[in-house]
Amino acid sequence: MRDARGPVGVIAAVDCGTNSIRLLVCETPHRPVVREMRVVRLGEGIDATGRMSEAALARTFAALDEYAALVREHGAARVRLCATSATRDAANAEVFAAGVRERLGIDPDVVTGEEEAALSFAGAARGLREEPAWPVLVVDLGGGSTELVLGGPDGPPEGHSMDVGSVRLHERHAFSDPPTAAEVDACARDVDAALDACPVDPARAATVVGVAGTITTVAAAALDLTAYDAGAIDQQVLDVADVHAAVDRLVAMTVEQRRALPFMHPGRADVVGAGAIVLRQVLRRSGVGRLVVSESDILDGIAWSLVD
Incomplete structure (x- = not known):
């Protein structure tokens, strides 16, 4: 079920989950230029405290600094960062959002569980x-x-x-x-x-x-x-x-x-x-x-x- 449509310019996608943060820079998802993953454990302790810890945020922002440099290097015209379970549950989500804006110049999309499910299905089924x-x-x-x-x-x-x-x-x-x-x-x-x-x-x-x-x-x-x-x-x-x-x-x-x-x-x-x-x-x-x-x-x- 590979989609055969042609190039549309360089884009960058970031998936920020509970355990890892990942980057895909591509012309289409089937033409990857960069695919990176860092384990940052953003959701560490959040089930018990309801907050993202300072250490977890620091690890995540360090990874985002690397990703921002890659996005600039490859000239991505469009960037989207989706944040999932950890940031949905956190009381200090605005600290995370401000860090994303500072590094990528965009607001994070904190997707609902249903939106997360639909994005997962689209990625897996088209692959x-x-x-x-x-x-x-x-x-x-x-x-x-x-x-x-x-x-x-x-x-x-x-x-x-x-x-x-x-x-x-x-x-x-x-x-x-x-x-x-x-x-x-x-x-x-x-x-x-x-x-x-x-x-x-x-x-x-x-x-x-x-x-x-x-x-x-x-x-x-x-x-x-x-x-x-x-x-x-x-x-x-x-x-x-x-x-x-x-x-x-x-x-x-x-x-x-x-x-x-x-x-x-x-x-x-x-x-x-x-x-x-x-x-x-x-x-x-x-x-x-x-x-x-x-x-x-x-x-x-x-x-x-x-x-x-």
């Missing part, structure tokens, strides 16, 4: 190389929230944002290192409660597409990669049994054992187990036998919003 069986469920598993978006080839998708993500659950459940069986079960029950309240039923999906860092990391584990390789991960179709086995391995490890994995980003090693539990519970409810893993996600959806 598919082959026509899927419809309807497609896109699972965008972030640090603060998880979006489930179900759609067909025509008409708007149906989406919902759940307040269960890798960072939020890791902090909420205060896992031991490694987690105990009781802690893992408690986390799974938390995810199941969110799914029970979710109007988007995974069981309705004919195809499940997983996006974002937790899911691509689980895919790297299932593929037993010797380094993180986006090209090897993108559009992989994995047996769900292999995904479950990779989840079980990651959840059972200590943080240091995860950090030693050759494909693991060090900023994801502590929280990936909690995120993997979310993926496992969603797949159990879906009933599908395979998972499509995509490197195209909300960041690409933000870029498409500047093209359309």
